Each structure stands twice: as C-alpha cells, then as structure tokens.
Amino acid sequence: MAWLALHLLLIISFSCRDTLRVIAEGPTIFPVPFGNFSRKAQRIISIVLGRELPPFNPVREVGGAYVHAAGIDVGYGYFAPNVPGGYKLVFELHYSNGRTEYELPSVNSAAAGLRIAGLLDSIGRTPYDPIREILVKTLAQSVWRQHPDVKSVRAIVGSVRLPSIREFEQGQRESYEFLYAYDFSLQNDAPKRQDYQREYQH
C-alpha cells in the first residue's frame, strides 16, 4: 500500500512538473504571467523530487534509479501543447577533386528513422553547444565511414518550418531555417562552428 502510494505520487509529481514546464515554456492558452508562476511551481516540485540535490547524493541516486527503472521519470505531454517543427541535418561532402555531394543521415529501417528524428530534435533543441557538437560529430563520423575518400564534411543543422493549411493551399511547402554549421576535416578533428541566421528553401 505504501509502495503504491509513493509510486502513484511520483507518477503524478513528474506529470505535474512536466505540465508546468509546458505552461512555463508556452505558448499556451494561459496568459503570459501564468508562466512565471508555473516556473516557480515546477522548481518546487523538482526540489521535492530531489532533482536539485547534488550528484552522488544517496536520495538522488536511489530515487533517480527507481523512477528510471519504472519508466516514470518523465511526463506524458507528447505533441503538446502544440506540435513543434522538426530539425534537419544535411552533410555537405567535399572531395579532393572539388566535387561536392549532399547526404542525409540514413538508417536501414523506418523504426530507426523515427529514432534519428528524435536525435535531430535533441541536436536542435539542446541549449548546450558541446553536446550538440558531439552528437553532430558522431553522425558525421558514420557518414565518413561510408565515404572514406571525402576530404572534409560540413554538417548543416536547420529547423523545419511547417506550413499551415492555408499556406499549403497557397502553394507554400516546408522550409528550412539555417541554425548551425560544423566543418570537419581529417586533419583537424575539432569542428569549426558557423552560427548565423539565413533562411533557405529546399
């Protein structure tokens, strides 16, 4: 009984925390000032759940392991409150003879394709540039393995802008907004990041 009460409390707490995060990040049907309240409430729940405790704290360690093991470490707001646009990663492959080819990250099955889409979302959304860099580099390395004669690879990350129904009827299709570009070469493994705003249409 005690276990069930604690288990359900944890599920509800994580769900509430994620719902409050959704409100705080907006836009939702709630007015903007409600976002500040949500941010504070979300923080309080995180503290109660032990998420603000320092690493190696026993409560954080045991609690974290339990919620992950039970699959209750996240809320359930899939595609909510609104459906975000996705992200796209294009590799520009430069050969030593001056030839340039374009390639997308590829996998062997549709099921793995869904996972790559999730990875691209992580690359696009993460606020931490070093993480983004490592993830892009990982994908670039696999492209390199498939094309060993490539001299350098430029990875271009863009966000996908989806047209509304009306825009689609007027002939607009999905467009891409440039976010980041990383240059990789065999000589210099550390990528050079270019970061500027430019819109381009595919």
Place this chain on the structure above:
Amino acid sequence: MKTRLLAFLFPSATDSWLAILRVGLGLQVVLYSLSLRYDWNYLFSGTGRRLAEALLSLESHFIPRLEWPINVGAHVGLHETTVLWVAWTCLLLAGCGLVIGLACRLSAVLAWFLHLCAAKSGGFVSYGMDNFMTIGLFYLMLSPLPDRCSVDWRLRDFRPKSPQLLGFWRRVLQLHLCIIYFFSGLTKCLGSGWWNGSSVWRSLIRPPFNVIDPEILVRWKDLFPVAGIFICLLEIGYPFFIWQRNTRKFWLIGICAMHFGIGLSMGMYLFASVMIVLNVAAFGAALIPLARHRISCPPQEVVP
C-alpha cells in the same frame, strides 16, 4: 473507508489480463528487436552512447545501461559490438520466451533490463514508445507470473495465484494509464493547436511522420478540428469514463482506434502496438470474447 480502499486496490481477478500483457509485450519486444536489427550497433555504440550514459550518471549511477555489460565483456576480451550483438540476441530470446510463456519471470526481467539499458544508453535516440515499454515490462516483471496460458504453467506444477494479487497488479496498471491519459489530454488542451486542428495537421505532415501525402490530407482539413477536440476529450475523459461499465467499451475502443490511427497515419507502429497492449491488458481482458472463451487455458482455481 479503509475497507473500501482495500476492496478497490485488491479486487479479485483472473490472470487473463496478465496473459494478454505477457504475450502482447513479448510480441512488442520481438518486433522492437527485429525492427532495429540492422541499426542496433549504429544506434547504441560509440560516442553517442557514452555521452548519454555520462548525462545519465548525473541523475544516478544505478540506472541500468549498456555500459555495464560492455564493461563486463571488456574484462573477458569481448569487443563492444560483440556485447551489443549478444544483448540484442538475448532481448529477442526474452521476447520469444514471453510470447510462449517459457521461463516467464526470467524472460520478463531480462527483457525489462536489456530494453531499459538500450533505452537509457540510447537516450538521444529514445522516444515515448521506449518509455511505455519500460512501464509495461516493469509491471509485467513484478506481476504474479506465470499465468495459466503459459508453457511454464503446463510444464511445471504451479499453484494458482491469488486473485487479489492479480487484481492488485492490474489495478496498478489501470491507475497508471489513467494518469498518463489525463496528463496527456490536459497538456494538449493547453495549446490552441488541438482545438483548431492545426496540431493534427502539423503532426501528420511533420517529418518523419509524413506517411500520407499532404495533398490528400488537405482535402480532409475540415475534420482536423473535430479530430483534435476528439483526441483531447478522449484522453482527458479516460480516467472518468473507463471505470464505468456502460462507457468502458466505447472509451477503450476509442483509445485503441486512436492509437491504431496514429500507427497507420504516422508510421508509429510500435508506439501504437504497445499502447493497445497496455490498454487491452488493463481494461479489455473482460471485454474480449477471445480472452473469455476461446483461449484454451486450463480453468483457474480461486485460492482463498
């Protein structure tokens, strides 16, 4: 009050729901493994895995991850790719074990552990389906296995499980599903997109879910607001209407149809199947004629 609560939490139940959960999740694990057979190493090896595991360690060092078997393998001279192949094979075998009901408990624990390792080590390539598989396998692992439809039951002399214990674990799954749908519906209701149908449109044209040609979809644009509101109401109403005997059938069929539609129209077959399995196991066992009459399982004796 306490008596009513105990009666609610420990209702008498047969193990039909557990048989559905075991077979359903077993099939899910098999399909999950097979769908990733060519990409398993690509998705779960190298820098991406190590980065995900490093971030996981900030939360807890006790969360299962592929690093554990890989480190054990390294001690005996096995390469990362070999260990990953062994893990994939074991996961597939555990799924097969669950489907036929052979070594049920071991198969359930193994499937939960290996899937959790993959889901956590591949944190950047995991999505909602992994979360629901973890939930389902976690409850399956703790439930009073084996059920009377399993091979285990036929091979060995198992005593019938307590109906109250079976009822308790089904109740836990039911309550969890109610919380899931309530919050899923609530967060959707917070956005204007689900009320005016734009979220339905966006979810159907967003890569890689754009299975149906948008030129075909746009002809059905008037249905999108109706579908959006219907999904919100279906989800947020789930914890209120699924318990009533007269609305349960409608709600369960509605939710399963919604997941079936999502699977078909967005290519999220595994997501759809795990949700249908969880729902049917939790609330559908008594409604399915197959579970009531046709499964050739030995009759269950009620243990006092």
